[in-house]
Amino acid sequence: MRKCFKCSQKAQVYLPQHRLSLCKDHYLEWFDNRVEKTIKEFKMFKKEDKILVAVSGGKDSLSLWKALTNLGYQADGFYINLGIGEYSETSEKLTTKFSEKIGRPLYKISLKQEIMPIPEIKKHDSRPACSVCGMVKRYYMNKFAKDNGYKIIATGHNLDDEAAVLFSNTLNWSIKYLKRQYPVLPEEDGFIRKVKPLCKISEKESAMYAVLSGIEYIEEECPFSEGATSIDYKVFLSQLEEKSPGTKLRFYSEFLRKMYPILQKSEEKPVLKPCKICGEPSINEICSVCNLKLKLKKQEERV
Amino acid sequence: MDLKVKYRGQEKILNFDKDKVKAKDVLKALGLSKDFAFVVKNGEIVDENETITQNDEVRVINAISGGKIS
Numbered sequence: 377m378r379k380c381f382k383c384s385q386k387a388q389v390y391l392p393q394h395r396l397s398l399c400k401d402h403y404l405e406w407f408d409n410r411v412e413k414t415i416k417e418f419k420m421f422k423k424e425d426k427i428l429v430a431v432s433g434g435k436d437s438l439s440l441w442k443a444l445t446n447l448g449y450q451a452d453g454f455y456i457n458l459g460i461g462e463y464s465e466t467s468e469k470l471t472t473k474f475s476e477k478i479g480r481p482l483y484k485i486s487l488k489q490e491i492m493p494i495p496e497i498k499k500h501d502s503r504p505a506c507s508v509c510g511m512v513k514r515y516y517m518n519k520f521a522k523d524n525g526y527k528i529i530a531t532g533h534n535l536d537d538e539a540a541v542l543f544s545n546t547l548n549w550s551i552k553y554l555k556r557q558y559p560v561l562p563e564e565d566g567f568i569r570k571v572k573p574l575c576k577i578s579e580k581e582s583a584m585y586a587v588l589s590g591i592e593y594i595e596e597e598c599p600f601s602e603g604a605t606s607i608d609y610k611v612f613l614s615q616l617e618e619k620s621p622g623t624k625l626r627f628y629s630e631f632l633r634k635m636y637p638i639l640q641k642s643e644e645k646p647v648l649k650p651c652k653i654c655g656e657p658s659i660n661e662i663c664s665v666c667n668l669k670l671k672l673k674k675q676e677e678r679v
Numbered sequence: 680m681d682l683k684v685k686y687r688g689q690e691k692i693l694n695f696d697k698d699k700v701k702a703k704d705v706l707k708a709l710g711l712s713k714d715f716a717f718v719v720k721n722g723e724i725v726d727e728n729e730t731i732t733q734n735d736e737v738r739v740i741n742a743i744s745g746g747k748i749s
Contacts, residue, residue, distance in 0.1 A: 378726065388724040400723075434744065536715070536743070580715050583742035584724060595687045597744060610743055614714040 389584055392621035400588050407585045411443040411573050418560050420571040421528050427451045428526040430517050431474075431482070433467025433594045435586040436532030438474050440574055442589055444530065445478050451530065453482040456516055458509060459493020460598060467594045474591065483524070485516060491669055494600065500675050501668065505600035508668070515665040519656055521568050533572040536579040539624040540609040542631055555639045558632065565648040566657030576625065579610075682731065684709075685738040703727035705739060715743040 378387040380399035387397035398406055414420070421427060429444065431437040431453045444451040455471050457464050468484070475482035487493055491512065498505050521529050538557070545553045559575040561567070574582060586593050601607075616623045650656070651663035658664070682693045682700070686709065693708045702718040702725050709716075713727050719738040720731060731737060 390726055435742065436744075578715075579742040579744065580717065583740050584717065587719060587724065587740060595740070597687075601744070607743065610715070611712075614712050614743075618712060618714045 388588070391581070393578075393617075393625055404585065404588060407439075407577070407581065408443050408446050410577060411440070412447050414559070414573050414576050415571075418558075418571070420530075420560055420573060421449070421569075423448060425450070425528055426526055427528045427530050428454050428483075428517070428521045428524075430513070430529060430531045431455050431471050432532070433471045434532065435583045435591070435593045435595075436534050436537075436574060436579070438471070438532075438591050438593050439582050439585045439589070440530060440532045441474070441480070442478060442591060443585070444573070445480060452480055452526075454517060454520055454529075455482060455484045456513055457484065457486040457488070459486065459488045460495060460600065463594070463596060463598055466596070470592050470594055474593075483520065485520065487512065490516065491665075492672065497668070497672065498600070500672055509600070511664055511668075515656065515663070518567055519654075522566075527563065527568055529568060529570045531570065531572055532574055532582075534574045534577055534579050534582050535624055535628060536610050536613070537606075538572070538575050539613055539628045540606045542628055543609045543613060544605070551639065551642070554635075555642070558636060566650060566655075567648075576629070578624065680733045682733060682737060687741065698732070700731050701727065702729045702731055705731060705737065709739060709741075711739070711741055716741045 378390055378397040379385065380387045380402050381397055382402040383399060385399040388400050389403040390397045396406070427444065427449055429437060429441045429451050431441055432455070441451055441453055453471065453475050455468060457468050472482060491497065494505055494509055497508055501508055517529050521527075538559075542554075542557060545557065559572040561570040563569040613624055646659050648657040648659060649661075651658040651666055652661050653666040654663060656663050656665070662670070680695055680698050682695060682705065684691050684693055684705065693705065695704065695708070702720070703713065705718055706713060706716050706727065717740055718725055718729070718731070719740060720729060720735050722736070
């Protein structure tokens, strides 16, 4: 039987990459401390800042919201109902319940009212659902935060998400994306600051925190994420991790430490301007969300 | 033995040809790695060598999620 490193009680959690066994209470404390350390390491925000946490009803965003609240940050929630049938209904219910439990406000918008539900958009747009979904989420997060006086958006991206994206971007040598792969995206050109305080916490660590904290989260996968390549990369990286604990954390942290500064030296940077229709930042005259709306409107008129 | 487990919001029955299994056997039966999955026995997270019997309340958590690559 493994014993807790801190109090010698029976350990519930063993973290191979840190060679650390912890009981429930000391694990929850370890997690909060790790989030706090990451916030400080990357100078994400301060105690007096108002933060908007993008919550989906999943383990990562709810664990993040809980940890930030425990640490004394002013973190409010923002939820987008994507209109994906029962999946969205359950995730909205769980997110609302969680907000009441921790006593922090939750702001909600519905894609059905803003544009149309993801399954409907999917019928009119050939891009993968995840790509459209990511685009609209980024757009409304930024817009809502700005309209409501928030200067920082925090998302629940974890170490596995970041390592899988890094792996994919490295396989393709996507310099444009590698240059942006940092846990803090600064406020610029109409975009507000975006931060990822769970970037050094693995997916399993985040799920264990949710379970041990009694957070009810949506365990089912989004029906549209089936077949996503990120899963393949995550599974591959986890095979390496099993053989050599710490691989994912090293891959990601060393990229940030050694490679990211080199990439920043190259000059190329896209020029952004306000979208002619909504005023949000865009590379083109009209931003991608307004473009999508125009396209959907045209198609509806044809029908 | 037949072992009832809760997995991703559903109840599943796993069949084993012995009466006592270890948590790692449960993960293996579901095709999951200990790197991203774990077993909760009677409300406590257990390590992969913990014994599981038919009387235990078992929940399996698969922490891996997808669809976020940008």
